[in-house]
Amino acid sequence: MNVAFAGLTAAGKTTHARLLARELGYDYVSATEVMLEILRLDVAAGDAWFQRYDEIQAAREDGAADDELDRRLLELAASRQRTVFDTWALAWIAPDPIVRLWIESDPASRARKCLVSQTRTRLSLPACAALCREKDEHTRDSLHRRRGFDLFTDRDRYDLVLCNSHLIATADRACAQRGIATFAPVVHQAVIALLERPHPDELDRLTEVYLAEIIRIGRRVSCEPSDGGGRAMP
Template sequence: MNVAFAGLTAAGKTTHARLLARELGYDYVSATEVMLEILGLDVAAGDAWFQRYDEIQAAREGDAADDELDRRLLELAASRRRTVFDTWALAWLAPDPIVRIWIESDPASRARKCLVSQTRTRLSLPGCEALCQEKDEHTRDSLRRRRGFDLFTDRDRYDLVLCNSHLIPTADHACAQRGIATLAPVVHQAVTALLERPHLGELDRLADVYPAEIIRIGRRVSSEPSDDASRARS
């Protein structure tokens, strides 16, 4: 079975998708890397949105590149197993079976993570928050127009909604690493439970152990296409 991570800009989906893939021995697919390949841009995915944001957005003008991205990701999801996908839309587009994870992170925490993750650029904290907001608004508008769901509010498709807003209170590398180290075992345990298709009691137990990090448990995951029954925990 595959796993699809989603979240807004700098929520931590790339970090935790990579960590989980390594821990599980799964392959890893980055939607950003696929998009850069489609656009023909030779730049590292981690630096792309900082260094060449305007160029990328200009190259994405219209829907052709984004439609091609969706097509390629769906094709990969259909042809591969034991793969972790780092993407915005695949959790909504892909059919079952797939584990769908959303990482919730408020604007202030995402700005701090954005600031810490810079390598060559030197955006200020307000600059990071503005970049995240602009990028997310563009992605939201595209997905709402093309796919009919709202990236900012729609969570009913996800099997699990995790939160790390409280885990990185200051914009420094030590704090960021502590936040990652705190959330990573939660991600691992919860996703492993979902991959093993447990009784809901196991997910309830994890939610009781990690009440600040597990904020919603959604649909059951099965080896067959599921119905739309869901259970929310908040």
């Protein structure tokens, strides 16, 4: 079975998708890398949104590149097993069986993660927050127009909704590394639980152990997830 990660900008989906793929011995597919291939842009995926943001958004304006991205990801998901996908829409558009995972992360924590993740650029914390907002709004509008779901509020499709907002309290690498180290085992255990289809008692146990991190597991809501602004969903 495959696993599809999703989340807003700088939620940590790329970091944890890569970690999980390595831990499980799965292949890894990055939607950003596929998009850059479609757009024929020679830039590393980790630097693309910092260095070529305006160029990428302009090239995606008519939706054709996004439609091609969805087509390629669906084709890959249908032809592969044991693959972790780092993507926006695949969790919504792919048919079963697939484990669908959303990482919930509030705006302040995502701005901090964006700041820490920079390699060549040096955006300020407010600039990182603005970049996350702009990118998320663009992606939300595109997915709502093309696929009919709201990236900020719709969580019904996900088997797992996990939260890491509280794990990176300051914008420095040491704190980020501690947050990643704390969150990675939660991701691993929750995904393994769904891959192995355990007794419901095991899902209850995981929810109790990781009360702050597990919002939903196995399509059971344990508390109110939040929208893109960190507010409780109605």
